[in-house]
Amino acid sequence: MNIITPAQIMAAYNNAKVLCEQAYRAQPVPQKDGSFLSICWISRVDRAYTLLADKDKETQEKLIGPLERDAVKAIAAAEVAVMEYVELCKQGERKPQSPYPPGICDCDECRKKDQSFAIAIAKKLNIQEYVKQAKREALQEMQVAA
Ligand SMILES: [Zn+2]
Numbered sequence: 044m045n046i047i048t049p050a051q052i053m054a055a056y057n058n059a060k061v062l063c064e065q066a067y068r069a070q071p072v073p074q075k076d077g078s079f080l081s082i083c084w085i086s087r088v089d090r091a092y093t094l095l096a097d098k099d100k101e102t103q104e105k106l107i108g109p110l111e112r113d114a115v116k117a118i119a120a121a122e123v124a125v126m127e128y129v130e131l132c133k134q135g136e137r138k139p140q141s142p143y144p145p146g147i148c149d150c151d152e153c154r155k156k157d158q159s160f161a162i163a164i165a166k167k168l169n170i171q172e173y174v175k176q177a178k179r180e181a182l183q184e185m186q187v188a189a
Contacts, residue, residue, distance in 0.1 A: 045134070047131055047134045047135030048135075049137075051131060052131050052135050055124070055127055055128040055131045056140065056142055058127075059121070059125045059142035063142050063144060064144055065117055065120075065121065066120065066122075067121070068148060068149075069081040069082055069083050070082065070083070081151045082150045082152050083153060084113075084118065085148075086151075086153050087114065087152075088107065088110055091107045091110055092107060095107065124142075
């Protein structure tokens with residue numbers, strides 16, 4: 044049986060924390076005018092839908108699809124890292140700390156809206172479903188690699 048060291052648990056925690064920050068917190072997104080928008084993935088996808096609201100479904104899918112997939116990839120990577128960390132804690136008999144950023148998102152878009160915004164949008168985009176699917180695929184890959 045493998046012995047889990049505190050250093051391994053700490054490394055897994057740090058990895059999960061960085062990936063959660065990337066998935067759920069504002070990232071700088073360059074704009075056409077050279078400025079940067081500070082925005083989280085979920086708001087970025089939602090904003091794209093708002094900006095392209097008058098376009099037909101096909102155009103929306105073409106333009107937003109890749110963005111949505113990148114958002115899901117970032118969120119899935121974070122969730123997989125969280126699961127790995129929690130699993131190591133279990134094996135090492137340690138109590139896991141939350142690697143998620145505390146409080147609500149403070150990006151440019153989320154700040155304009157109410158606190159339940161990110162959750163509502165996640166539901167609207169059915170992002171949880173995507174995440175579950177991405178997690179399943181990631182787990183399968185890990186099992187194949189292991
Ligand atoms: Zn946000």
